[in-house]
Amino acid sequence: MLETNIKEILVTEEEIAKTVERLGGEITAHYQGIERELVVIGLLRGSFIFMADLVREIKLPLVVDFMTVSSYGDGTVSSGDVKIVMDLDMSIEGRDVLLVEDIVDTGNTFSKVIRMMNNRKPRSLAICSFLNKPECRTAEVTIDFCGMDIPNKFVVGYGLDCAQVYRNLPYVGVLGE
Ligand code: PRP
Numbered sequence: 001m002l003e004t005n006i007k008e009i010l011v012t013e014e015e016i017a018k019t020v021e022r023l024g025g026e027i028t029a030h031y032q033g034i035e036r037e038l039v040v041i042g043l044l045r046g047s048f049i050f051m052a053d054l055v056r057e058i059k060l061p062l063v064v065d066f067m068t069v070s071s072y073g074d075g076t077v078s079s080g081d082v083k084i085v086m087d088l089d090m091s092i093e094g095r096d097v098l099l100v101e102d103i104v105d106t107g108n109t110f111s112k113v114i115r116m117m118n119n120r121k122p123r124s125l126a127i128c129s130f131l132n133k134p135e136c137r138t139a140e141v142t143i144d145f146c147g148m149d150i151p152n153k154f155v156v157g158y159g160l161d162c163a164q165v166y167r168n169l170p171y172v173g174v175l176g177e
């Protein structure tokens with residue numbers, strides 16, 4: 001039988017809801033009065049659940065798009081190589097863009113994606129990540145809207161996977177042995 005092997009819950013459903021609400025408020029305040037819809041871009045696959053919750057807490061006209069990048073593949077260690085598996089559908093030139101991630105770990109994914117997005121000349125580019133692992137940083141990344149810092153543990157749930165499994169857990173947990 002398949003079993004869910006979680007040894008510790010790091011972020012509960014209640015903490016997730018509160019954090020997303022706070023982030024939505026910060027983002028709403030920051031972009032008050034923008035002239036065109038905010039472009040909210042989710043990096044698949046990890047951000048899909050956070051993205052769905054976050055956009056409902058942003059009280060502004062916005063559009064969403066997605067991009068699939070992968071650096072970890074099915075492993076637990078970053079390969080260092082960020083591949084665009086599926087690009088955006090829309091042009092972001094001249095637009096206010098918010099990039100959304102589930103977690104910043106080494107910073108490798110975001111630092112490369114930010115460089116690629118800046119080449120497309122957005123009007124502004126900001127980043128939002130639900131989780132941040134500051135201890136693991138090897139590439140410089142400034143997170144404009146950060147949910148919470150967590151210790152260096154391999155976490156799953158709320159979009160985060162281990163070999164593609166566990167993304168559907170409604171909380172963030174640490175995987176057992
Ligand atoms: C994970 C996570 C972030 C990235 C963070 O994605 O969702 O995108 O790694 O790690 P980094 O800061 O060290 O680059 P992954 O490559 O596992 O793909 P996934 O989103 O499909 O799970």
Ligand code: MN
Binds near residue numbers: 043044045047
């Ligand atoms: Mn990801």
Ligand code: MG
Binds near residue numbers: 162
């Ligand atoms: Mg992953």
